[in-house]
Amino acid sequence: MAERTPTQTPATVASPDPAAPPPRRRRRMKDLRKQPGFDTMAWFCLFCLYAPIAVLVVFSFNDNRSVVRWTEFSLRWYRAAFENDGIRHATWISLQVAFVAMVFATTFATMAALATTRVRAFKGQTLTYAVINQPLMVPEIVTAVSTLAFFVLIKQVTGLNGIGFLMLAHTVFCIPFAYMPIRARLEDMNLTLEQAAADLYGTPFQVFRTVTLPLMAPGIVAGAMLAFVVSLDDVIITLLVGGPGETTLPVYIFGQIRRGITPEINAVSTVLLGLSALLVSIFFLIGNKRK
């Protein structure tokens, strides 16, 4: 009893001390983000990412043939690009290919997503994912070369030709991009909803039409947009697989660049950029809204 009082007193006096370390530690944790240099690095990365794009966009509005010296604002390069037959033709091919690839890739991806999520876990499920996503992992140039060789073979045997081959190639590499958001959507979806619909006399087809499909629609739209953008932006596969006259916009730009950068190319690139950005923004908006 007598000893208790003295031991208690230092404890009370010392009590601010044990309480002190936690805030200090917490402050240090927060500091990690505010390390000197971290901010600068982040800004530098963003600068590297966007400065070239900004320059490209700015000089597409330049009333001058130079792409380094600013004179005056003008839309003349947009007009020039619009009146350029090569660009118009390439744009038309691009849109055709991207649209067809989007439709087919999204259809196949939807079927694949249903087949891989709407069943009980099966042996080789991981392998299936890997196979479906293969185009993401194989270097694009390998896919391009092998597709080219394969198509040459088919063309020789069947005598067929045409833009269909390019569309087919695009469809194939777009599938994984369409597949990912659709599968994510389906995995989020509550299986009980489909059971409830079946319980309420919905035949498998009715359940699919009235419950599964409407609920997976945002995933399908997102997947389709991603597929469209990916097809629109492709260069390597198109360059190798595309036959004469099947020049898409990126391939056309690529060809023009070798003769030097012109503000006209800047203008086309800006339009392409705007379109991609728009589609990707819609993709993210849909993804976020439905959560």
Place this chain on the structure above:
Amino acid sequence: MATQTEIRDPGTPQAAAAQDVMIHAEGVIKTFGEGAGKITALDNVTVDIRKNEFFTLLGPSGCGKTTLLRLIAGFELPDRGQILLDGQEIGHLPPYKRPVNTVFQSYALFPHMSVARNIGFGLEMQGRPKAEIKTATEEMLALVQMEHLANRQTDQLSGGQQQRVALARALAPRPKVLLLDEPLSALDLKLRKEMQIELKRLQGETGITFVFVTHDQEEALTMSDRIAVMQAGCILQVGTPKEIYNNPARRFVADFIGDINILEGELQQDGGAVLLPGGASIGALLPEGAARSGKVSIAIRPENMGLTAPDAADASLTGEVTNIVYFGAGHNVHVALDGGGEVLVRRAQTDAQVGAKVGLAVPDAVQVLVD
């Protein structure tokens, strides 16, 4: 001498006439998994559920209640056994061909449809005319008192409102059987009590057979016409709440429902009486198929025991009061028996004192338990 009560062996079906039976399950076995990880979710279940009754499946978590419900609904197929609905074998029909609807624990309302369309969904799938769907939907909205919310999206509803919509949706096609898997477990206590009354009312008004799953014994006792107590994939006992409460046939049933005193005794007179440790002999209620001699466990509810003087004529047992706990509606008196062991006596009023010697009066006949 005690007469045999209506406790039935779970193995044999009820003697109810066939036309009174809505669901008849016979020797149903359901297992999940293969080899070492194999789980027997239902182990030879045989049960009759009558028309227009509120039938409850009661049991601890994992005993197979949901599995039995899913077999009736058609989400799972039995490994063996038959399920008859109104005299027709349905065990292998897909869910959409069974006149049975389910209220899911998570409600499973369609998030992309309005309240009204949710409720009309079953009729819509059946291809009924639009006018009929409209009237039926309005009728159901009125039945669950949700008229004012017909055009809401389902994600703008409270838990209790979602519950009502789920009920209306499942009742709208007028199924022969409504299956409810712990529909009240997500609600708070007050709402839960309200919905218990609501469910009873809906069952009475619609005349539809309800099969209700719960692991809450109080809920089961207050709501059911009959209860099936389940354990480890088996139905142990089927009976009215009174039968289940007063005459539990199995030790598990006795333990699972309410407080109960379990004492050891020895059967006499070919099972007609039981000899208590104190030397008193009282009537025995034997479950069907139980042995007629030897050592047995008997069960007595705390409120069926009386306190008397230790030397009174009706004192079958004696002991010393160790504790008295007041709980509002009465007192729990804990008594240490002279022969060892402790019993609980529940009395509205008591003048017992802690430390006093008391005698314990027991009913004329007591329930014998099978393990």
